[in-house]
Amino acid sequence: MLKHTIYLIIISACCCFTNNINAQSAPGLLGKRITVSYDFNTHFNYSAPNLRINENESALFDNSTFVNKHLFGVDYVLSRTMSIGIDYGFHNERLNDVEIQDNDFMHRVRTNETGLRLKVFPFEKGGIAPIGYYFQVRALRYSYRSEMELVPRGSSTLEEPFVFAFEDGVTYTGAFGFGRQGILFGNVMYNVGSEMTLVLTENAFLNLYDASLDLRNSLIIGNLFKLKIGIAVPIY
Amino acid sequence: MKKIIYLFSFLLLTFSTTAQNFDIDYEPLQAQGKIPKEIITASTTKYEQNKENITRQDDRKIRKDKDKFYLQSSFVIDEMMRSGRILFNDELSVYVNQVADKLLAHDEKLRKSLNFYVVKSPAVNAFATDRGSIFINIGLLARLEDEAQLAYVLAHEIVHYQKQHNIQTYVEFAKIERQNSYQRSRNYERLVEKNNYSKELEREADDEGLDIFLKSDYNFESILRVFDILDLAHAPYTNKVFSPTFLETPNIKFTSNYLLEQVDKIEPYETDSDESTHPSVSERRGKLLDQLIGKPEGQGQTYLVSEAVFKKVRKIARFELCNLFLQRQAYVPAIYHAYVLLQDHPNNHFLRKIVSKSLYGLAQYRNAERYNEINPYSYKDYQGEIQKVYYLFEKLEDNDLNVLAGFYAWKIHQEFPESKGLELMARDMIEDIVIYQIEEPFEFFKKERVGKLAKADSTFARYGFGDLIDNETIKKWLENGQKYRKKFADNDEYYDSKEGQKEQRKKKRQDRTKGKSLGIEKVTFINPMYVEINARKETAYRFVESEATQKKFKEWIRDNGERLDLNTEILDVNNLSSSTKSIEEYRNLVIMSDWIDEYLTHDMFMINSNYDEAVAIADKQGSDYFAYAGAISYRNYFNTMQMYAGIGYYIFVPPLGVKALIKSSYETLHFNLVFDVRQNKKVLSEVNFANYKGKDMIIRQNLYWSMLQMKREAEAATEE
Numbered sequence: 001m002l003k004h005t006i007y008l009i010i011i012s013a014c015c016c017f018t019n020n021i022n023a024q025s026a027p028g029l030l031g032k033r034i035t036v037s038y039d040f041n042t043h044f045n046y047s048a049p050n051l052r053i054n055e056n057e058s059a060l061f062d063n064s065t066f067v068n069k070h071l072f073g074v075d076y077v078l079s080r081t082m083s084i085g086i087d088y089g090f091h092n093e094r095l096n097d098v099e100i101q102d103n104d105f106m107h108r109v110r111t112n113e114t115g116l117r118l119k120v121f122p123f124e125k126g127g128i129a130p131i132g133y134y135f136q137v138r139a140l141r142y143s144y145r146s147e148m149e150l151v152p153r154g155s156s157t158l159e160e161p162f163v164f165a166f167e168d169g170v171t172y173t174g175a176f177g178f179g180r181q182g183i184l185f186g187n188v189m190y191n192v193g194s195e196m197t198l199v200l201t202e203n204a205f206l207n208l209y210d211a212s213l214d215l216r217n218s219l220i221i222g223n224l225f226k227l228k229i230g231i232a233v234p235i236y
Numbered sequence: 237m238k239k240i241i242y243l244f245s246f247l248l249l250t251f252s253t254t255a256q257n258f259d260i261d262y263e264p265l266q267a268q269g270k271i272p273k274e275i276i277t278a279s280t281t282k283y284e285q286n287k288e289n290i291t292r293q294d295d296r297k298i299r300k301d302k303d304k305f306y307l308q309s310s311f312v313i314d315e316m317m318r319s320g321r322i323l324f325n326d327e328l329s330v331y332v333n334q335v336a337d338k339l340l341a342h343d344e345k346l347r348k349s350l351n352f353y354v355v356k357s358p359a360v361n362a363f364a365t366d367r368g369s370i371f372i373n374i375g376l377l378a379r380l381e382d383e384a385q386l387a388y389v390l391a392h393e394i395v396h397y398q399k400q401h402n403i404q405t406y407v408e409f410a411k412i413e414r415q416n417s418y419q420r421s422r423n424y425e426r427l428v429e430k431n432n433y434s435k436e437l438e439r440e441a442d443d444e445g446l447d448i449f450l451k452s453d454y455n456f457e458s459i460l461r462v463f464d465i466l467d468l469a470h471a472p473y474t475n476k477v478f479s480p481t482f483l484e485t486p487n488i489k490f491t492s493n494y495l496l497e498q499v500d501k502i503e504p505y506e507t508d509s510d511e512s513t514h515p516s517v518s519e520r521r522g523k524l525l526d527q528l529i530g531k532p533e534g535q536g537q538t539y540l541v542s543e544a545v546f547k548k549v550r551k552i553a554r555f556e557l558c559n560l561f562l563q564r565q566a567y568v569p570a571i572y573h574a575y576v577l578l579q580d581h582p583n584n585h586f587l588r589k590i591v592s593k594s595l596y597g598l599a600q601y602r603n604a605e606r607y608n609e610i611n612p613y614s615y616k617d618y619q620g621e622i623q624k625v626y627y628l629f630e631k632l633e634d635n636d637l638n639v640l641a642g643f644y645a646w647k648i649h650q651e652f653p654e655s656k657g658l659e660l661m662a663r664d665m666i667e668d669i670v671i672y673q674i675e676e677p678f679e680f681f682k683k684e685r686v687g688k689l690a691k692a693d694s695t696f697a698r699y700g701f702g703d704l705i706d707n708e709t710i711k712k713w714l715e716n717g718q719k720y721r722k723k724f725a726d727n728d729e730y731y732d733s734k735e736g737q738k739e740q741r742k743k744k745r746q747d748r749t750k751g752k753s754l755g756i757e758k759v760t761f762i763n764p765m766y767v768e769i770n771a772r773k774e775t776a777y778r779f780v781e782s783e784a785t786q787k788k789f790k791e792w793i794r795d796n797g798e799r800l801d802l803n804t805e806i807l808d809v810n811n812l813s814s815s816t817k818s819i820e821e822y823r824n825l826v827i828m829s830d831w832i833d834e835y836l837t838h839d840m841f842m843i844n845s846n847y848d849e850a851v852a853i854a855d856k857q858g859s860d861y862f863a864y865a866g867a868i869s870y871r872n873y874f875n876t877m878q879m880y881a882g883i884g885y886y887i888f889v890p891p892l893g894v895k896a897l898i899k900s901s902y903e904t905l906h907f908n909l910v911f912d913v914r915q916n917k918k919v920l921s922e923v924n925f926a927n928y929k930g931k932d933m934i935i936r937q938n939l940y941w942s943m944l945q946m947k948r949e950a951e952a953a954t955e956e
Contacts, residue, residue, distance in 0.1 A: 026695050027941040029933075080941065081749045123748045126904075126926025128941050131934060183933035 026079045029187065032234035033077040035130055039191060039230030041069040045223055048098040048221070067222060069095050069111075071230070075119065077129045083119045087138075088112070093222075095214045100149060105148040107166065107211055108219055115140030115175070130181055130189065130232070142199055144168060146215050163233055167215055173198050177228075184231065192228040197223040256548075258577075260587035262555045264589035265356065265374075266823050270814045271324035274351060274369065275317050278810070280780050283310040286367065297414070298407055304775055305406040311384065311779040313365050318763075318809040320370070321326055328354040331541065332372060332386070332548045338540040339387045340394070341451045350394065357559045358569075360469035362389050362872040364396040366403050374560065379465045379473040380554035381458060381548045381727035383539045391452075392445035395443045399444070401437045408433050417889055427511065434513040442520055446527055455536035463521040467504040471620050472569065473554070475502060476576045478621040480628055483591075487702040488640060499882070502620040551724075558590045562845050563830060565601070565610045565837065567594035572625045592641075592648040595846050596661050598629055599641035600842045603672040637667045639700035657847030660916065663713050664843055670717025671724065673697075677714045681705045751941065752920055753950040758803035758859035759910065759943075762828045764789050765866035768933075772873060785932075786810075790868070791935045799940070802947040805857065824853045832864050835911065835918070843916050850913045861919070865908040865942065867935045872901045906935055908942035920945060 026033060045067045059073045068091065075085030090112040117138040125133040133236015150162040199219045290299050316322070323329050332352045340347040349368045358375040365371075368513040370393045372386075379910050396402070411428050417733065450456065480490050504517065514520075539546060554577060561570035574590040581587065589874045601610050615626035629637070645662035652658055674680045674697070682698050683705055704710055730736040748941060765788040768778040790806055797804035807825045812818040831850040844850065854860045903925065910920035 008542060027937070027944050030796070030936060030940050031944075080751055123745075126924050128924075128937050131937050132926065178371075183931055 010115040028077040029234040034236040037232035039071040041228040043226040109146040135178040143170045190233040279314040301410040322355040364393040391448040395444040460520040499623040555885045572595040595641040637698035639697040666713040667717040756946040757947040759861045860914040906938035
């Protein structure tokens with residue numbers, strides 16, 4: 001239901017705002033209206049993982065003070081004050097280690113998100129899309145998968161890692177953010193800003209195991225406030 | 237070679253019968269021939285050259301002051317020289333140079349180092365720069381009595397150059413400021429000290445100017461009266477009796493309430509005071525008299541070039557004054573000066589147009605309730621016969637002024653039907669009579685008075701047009717006026733309502749976000765500008781950086797034009813060369829700059845006084861559209877909001893907080909105004925203000941947005 005509601009909102013927004021596409025041409029960046037971007041998002045690691053196993057595990061799974069997310073996007077300038085775009089992001093994070101029945105497990109979560117975003121560059125701030133201060137709304141499909149990997153104790157070893165899926169889910173949600181896009185050099189733009197995403201998982205607050213709580217913290221609280229910095233290049 | 241050119245010009249001036257025939261018409265002054273290198277050489281180049289004059293003998297602070305002086309003066313003087321107000325190779329400038337030749341016949345080296353120009357300004361003044369350019373205003377030329385007086389004025393200015401008074405003054409003033417910088421209570425004393433220094437330099441210029449003058453073959457007998465001229469600079473050059481009957485017609489009669497019987501005598505204003513930069517005129521006159529006593533009289537000549545040419549040049553200056561007043565919205569002096577010249581040249585087309593255009597201007601500003609802007613002082617603040625003119629227009633009822641202006645606009649339009657500008661003025665004026673004053677013109681206007689003139693009937697508006705009321709064109713314009721009056725009233729009522737205000741806000745928002753679509757194929761940019769100001773530096777105006785970015789700004793215009801397939805041309809003094817082909821471009825630039833200045837000053841719908849000239853240029857350019865674009869980038873220390881944000885940030889994210897607190901505040905203003913000169917209106921007004929640094933790309937982006945709006949076609953009605 002929520003999914004359908006969000007789809008409806010997105011389509012309505014497109015209909016309202018994209019009547020400009022065929023009518024008057026927007027300036028873009030000296031005529032170039034399509035940009036590709038990469039944003040590096042980071043937020044404080046509220047999970048504060050208490051790692052007992054392999055503390056120095058590969059950086060593929062973040063376990064540091066800040067958790068980082070990578071977001072790739074393509075935007076299209078609709079008008080002087082607006083651009084619309086799609087993006088794809090992912091992050092991998094290590095949560096607190098878990099002990100279940102005298103066994104140690106490494107708890108990890110992988111997320112990815114696909115979103116549709118609308119950036120508005122208020123006239124009063126003097127910018128012209130895609131340059132200037134903006135605020136942004138995103139509708140996204142957020143999926144997560146957490147898994148546990150058994151770590152044998154003592155000297156016993158396993159022929160292959162034993163991994164099982166703990167929790168996974170998909171949620172449709174929204175995000176709000178603001179920032180500023182400017183010119184770094186030549187035609188390359190920079191983007192700095194922040195974003196707040198509301199992630200509600202289907203089983204929120206029902207599963208009270210510590211691992212679940214950990215996951216909730218990571219997904220919900222972790223996404224509440226992120227800082228971002230990125231670059232973008234106009235291509236057409 | 238110079239002498240041959242001057243001789244040829246002199247012969248042309250004296251014997252030409254086709255140049256200015258004042259009985260018929262007058263052509264306003266324009267620059268001629270090759271553009272002097274001084275005007276087209278980059279200011280940065282001149283600054284670098286001037287810097288070579290700074291020697292290591294001066295102490296560090298003085299070297300720094302001199303550097304700042306050369307920087308500022310190079311750019312400021314060039315700004316004036318490129319403004320279009322400077323004349324060169326025209327009749328007046330040629331004559332002034334010839335007088336200078338005679339004055340400095342004994343010192344060729346000094347003569348070669350000097351350039352003389354005439355300035356299109358009504359102010360009674362002359363001035364010199366340290367790089368050898370000497371300027372004399374038309375306002376002063378119009379008043380001089382003979383050639384010897386002109387020579388004396390030039391001699392005075394030459395001394396300012398010889399002694400490098402400008403830079404001396406700058407350095408001395410900086411020294412005075414440094415000595416007293418911590419003592420705020422001594423502001424007035426500092427001012428007095430500076431003014432005393434200025435006065436000393438003026439005295440030196442008077443004394444040594446006299447030496448130069450006496451070495452020449454000029455006769456000194458008339459030069460004392462130069463100070464009389466300066467003393468009475470606040471009044472017109474003549475006190476010819478003004479008779480308002482020259483504006484009257486059989487149906488337009490000024491009753492006694494419009495006429496001033498007694499005027500104040502013309503007397504000098506000036507007294508020496510601590511707040512004056514020049515010694516008093518009486519002191520200067522007295523000193524000159526002392527210096528001349530004992531000198532043998534009857535030696536030398538009053539005219540070494542030509543008396544006939546001097547009188548012609550002075551007459552041209554007097555005619556030009558009328559034009560200058562009109563351009564500056566000084567409509568009352570324009571009328572008075574035109575009146576004076578009309579006594580000798582009653583059929584002169586130019587003068588009659590000046591009167592009509594000035595009446596139009598007065599009525600327009602009166603209707604817009606802005607009369608005080610163009611006439612801020614009461615008639616009592618003036619002296620002499622011109623008081624009558626100020627009095628007349630101050631007292632004229634709105635109806636009467638409108639009818640007077642409308643009648644004259646119509647009359648002049650009939651006399652010069654080929655002038656579209658005059659036709660538009662007549663139409664605008666007659667429509668405005670109804671829009672602003674007379675709601676039911678067909679009931680109000682009468683062809684003639686019926687019966688005796690009633691005592692209380694002090695206005696003539698009802699009868700002013702006479703039989704013209706039956707003219708079909710006038711009737712049509714009056715009907716238009718009625719339609720517009722109703723439409724404006726309906727609009728006012730609607731836009732005062734909540735619904736109307738909502739619609740206005742919506743439209744404003746739409747205009748800002750969607751922009752306009754003008755469908756322009758070709759546009760000419762006039763003098764694009766870029767200014768960089770950094771309030772954190774001692775010399776806030778960043779001259780060199782501004783000039784460099786200004787060049788880039790022009791490249792961006794061309795680049796954007798190519799991207800958008802918009803035909804762009806740039807008329808800019810910096811693009812010109814000293815080839816003779818450039819002079820036409822320069823003149824076009826001057827006319828269009830004047831047109832834009834006048835339009836922006838009026839800031840309301842009003843036909844510009846040089847409408848016909850501007851449209852002629854539009855025809856030559858192949859486009860009616862002219863743009864004035866630029867950017868101002870301003871950098872300051874952080875602002876208050878930023879400080880609060882910084883403190884807020886600091887609590888949560890210290891690095892961001894520190895950055896916010898130390899980061900300076902940037903503001904950029906970008907503007908692009910596009911005008912349709914044939915319609916006499918502004919079609920695009922983009923003024924964007926951004927709180928970030930005027931980085932190149934941001935300015936280019938704004939420029940691109942403006943140019944996109946010029947190029948793209950309007951939406952079809954169905955799509956809307």
